[in-house]
Amino acid sequence: MAVVSVPKPSEESNSKVKTIGQTNTITLRISRSNPSEGQEAAFSEFQIPVQKWTTVLEAILYVKQNFDHSVAVRYSCRQASCGSCGMKINGKPALACYTKISELNSNVVTVEPMNNFPIIRDLAVDFKQLISNHKKMKPFIIREDSEVTPESKEFIQTPQDLEKFLQFSYCIKCGLCNSACPTMATDTSFIGPQGLAQAYRYVADNRDKGKDERLKIVDDSHGIWRCHFAGSCSQVCPKGVDPAMAIQLLRGYLLGFRK
Amino acid sequence: MRESIIMKIHYGTALGAVALVAVHILMRMSQKFSDSLQYQNVIANYHFLPYALMLEVLLVLLSVHGFNGLRVILLELKQGSTYEKMINYGSLAAMAILIAYGSRTILMAGMGVS
Numbered sequence: 001m002a003v004v005s006v007p008k009p010s011e012e013s014n015s016k017v018k019t020i021g022q023t024n025t026i027t028l029r030i031s032r033s034n035p036s037e038g039q040e041a042a043f044s045e046f047q048i049p050v051q052k053w054t055t056v057l058e059a060i061l062y063v064k065q066n067f068d069h070s071v072a073v074r075y076s077c078r079q080a081s082c083g084s085c086g087m088k089i090n091g092k093p094a095l096a097c098y099t100k101i102s103e104l105n106s107n108v109v110t111v112e113p114m115n116n117f118p119i120i121r122d123l124a125v126d127f128k129q130l131i132s133n134h135k136k137m138k139p140f141i142i143r144e145d146s147e148v149t150p151e152s153k154e155f156i157q158t159p160q161d162l163e164k165f166l167q168f169s170y171c172i173k174c175g176l177c178n179s180a181c182p183t184m185a186t187d188t189s190f191i192g193p194q195g196l197a198q199a200y201r202y203v204a205d206n207r208d209k210g211k212d213e214r215l216k217i218v219d220d221s222h223g224i225w226r227c228h229f230a231g232s233c234s235q236v237c238p239k240g241v242d243p244a245m246a247i248q249l250l251r252g253y254l255l256g257f258r259k
Numbered sequence: 260m261r262e263s264i265i266m267k268i269h270y271g272t273a274l275g276a277v278a279l280v281a282v283h284i285l286m287r288m289s290q291k292f293s294d295s296l297q298y299q300n301v302i303a304n305y306h307f308l309p310y311a312l313m314l315e316v317l318l319v320l321l322s323v324h325g326f327n328g329l330r331v332i333l334l335e336l337k338q339g340s341t342y343e344k345m346i347n348y349g350s351l352a353a354m355a356i357l358i359a360y361g362s363r364t365i366l367m368a369g370m371g372v373s
Contacts, residue, residue: 187335219263221334221343254263 023049026101028059030071031112034121041119043110044068050101056111057085057096060123072122080238083174087123088112093176093236114179129188130175133195136217139202142210155207168201168246170239177233177243189222193233193243196224200246203253211253219254265327272324279317286310305368318361326354 028048033041046067048059057075064071075085078097085096090110101109117125145152177193178184184192191199199214218224224247233243252258286304287295294300305311330350334343 183335187338189338190335219261221262222338223262225262225266226331226335255267 023051024107026050026059027108028063029108029110030060030063030122031110032071032122033119035119036121052100052102054101055097056089056099056101056109059101059109060096060111072120072124074124081172083172086114086174086176086179088114088179093179095174095176095238098238114175116179116181116184117175125175127175130173130178130192130194133191134173134198136191137195137199137202138210138214139198141202141205141208142213143208157207161206165201165204167241168197168204171197171201171241172239174238176236176238180232180236182230182232183226183228187222187226190226191218191220191223193227193247196227196250197241197243197246200250203250215253218250224250224254269324269327272320276317276320276324279313279320282313283317302368305365306371308369311365311369315362315365318365319358322354322357322361326350326357
């Protein structure tokens with residue numbers, strides 16, 4: 001017979017005290033800039049008390065509450081769902097709400113705005129191009145009978161059909177992949193891994209009939225062929241999406257390997 | 260021309276060039292390397308029609324592949340419609356000039372004109 005031992009009330013309270021007691025102090029370096037007023041980037045440093053579970057976003061909000069409320073940062077859900085708080089944390093693009101300071105193994109945490117995006121101010125960047133490229137990919141199911149009528153039936157899809165594109169539908173448009181992309185750093189007209197992965201998401205969906213339209217859009221001099229397959233987009237995605245694979249699979253359609 | 264067609268040509272010319280360069284190297288290995296570069300031996304290559312034709316095809320493949328590669332690199336470095344047009348037509352012109360000059364060399368050496 002299995003024996004389950006329940007911790008006594010005194011043991012429970014002891015362990016809680018231990019965890020709460022482990023408060024560290026780290027240095028948070030925040031890149032401050034305001035290009036519209038010609039202000040060049042400079043770092044502001046703050047000493048922040050952190051605990052095991054403190055996230056980078058919480059540290060930034062601590063700065064806003066206690067030291068300098070003018071730090072510009074975009075955030076919303078605090079649970080890696082909205083994709084608002086993307087930034088460069090110790091040189092690597094990541095979501096601030098999804099990165100614990102204790103995981104960084106450093107007493108100095110540097111936060112900077114994402115690369116390959118125009119800076120609005122401090123950590124807030126302009127998403128105009130990402131959203132416009134996303135829209136260009138027609139991110140919706142295209143088919144003539146998509147209007148719901150009394151005679152409409154559901155579009156049948158097997159689990160295997162779903163598996164082909166499911167991971168790509170997890171994209172939260174945080175822009176980390178575009179920020180990590182080396183092609184985007186030089187080619188400002190490049191669609192980017194986010195847009196291309198979204199194009200594949202709909203091309204691979206068997207309910208969709210807009211494959212040719214989308215393939216025409218990505219088959220451009222600044223489209224799918226400019227990807228060098230560095231794979232950094234897939235490495236930084238916080239949702240486990242693999243845009244590099246989507247780009248290769250999409251190329252398969254254009255080269256005639258896939259139908 | 261659609262970018263996918265250009266890239267198919269790019270990949271195709273790369274594969275073709277690798278195969279023909281392999282033949283070219285194997286031909287050099289049929290004798291001592293220093294001998295293969297002797298004036299008479301080089302001229303003899305151009306007089307042998309199948310080999311001269313292979314060199315001509317190799318010239319076309321490498322020119323097309325190389326200048327398209329350069330075009331792609333330059334398009335990634337800078338953007339703008341005038342610049343891009345200039346790069347596209349410039350690459351085509353450079354490709355044509357190199358092919359014409361190389362063909363002239365093959366033809367002249369083949370006909371024994373020095």
